[in-house]
Amino acid sequence: MIKTVYLFTLLSFVLISCQAEKNVSKYPNTVGDAAFDEKLDEAGFKKCGAGKNAPFSFQYYHGTRQFGYKGEKIAIIEQLKKENIYSEKMINGYITVRFLVNCEGKTGWFRLKxxxxxxxxxxLDEELENKLLKFTKSLNGWMPKEIEGLKVDYYQYLTYKIENGKVSEVLP
Known part of the structure; x- marks a missing residue:
């Protein structure tokens, strides 16, 4: 009888622990991690480590540089002015483009909000959003980030503040 109770208890723990592992695997490693989406993402973009499913990517604020772009944010603003991107609609709001910068400074996995x-x-304006997404994808001055001597992937974002159909500010 004692052996039966012991065996039942042991099997219960095994089944419960297996179920818990399944539930944990549904969640990203970090809040805000993007998953590869074959409809949105280029198959050729590689994360450091284990390919497109590499285990961890840092946020933009980790490491030594707050804004890792050659020429800093002013270079992005100057390029945006040259492009003269605007909407015919008199809209106000924010368009955020979030993306991943890999260990080579290449970008991918773009998401819009x-x-x-x-x-x-x-x-706000789908045409304006598409133009700003295309502009953001064209930026090629992102610098690889190192943490403790190891080149890592990191998430970056640009938020375009729109006033009267024009970009009035680039955040952060």
Whole structure:
């Protein structure tokens, strides 16, 4: 009888621990991690480590540089002015493009978020969003980031503040 209770208890723990492992694997390693999406992402973009499913990517604020772009943010603003990107619509809000910079300074896994001035998730102007996404993808001055001597992937974002259909500010 004691052997039966012991065996039942042991099997219960094994089944519970197996179930817990399945639940944990559904979640990203870090809040905000993007998963590869074959509809959105280029198959050729490689993360450091174990390919497209590399275990960890840092956020933009980790490491020694706050903004790792050649020429800093001013270079991006100057390039944006040259492109003269605007909307015919008199819209106000924010368009954020978040992406991954790999250990070679190449970018991929772009994600868009749009909000009105009240920070509500609203499509502002699809054409403007596409232009800003294309512009962000064209930026090629992102610098690889090193943490403790190891080149790492990191997430970066650019938020374009839109006032009266024009980009009035680039954040961060």
């Amino acid at each position: 749009h909000m009105n001035s009240d920070l509500k998730d609203v499509l």
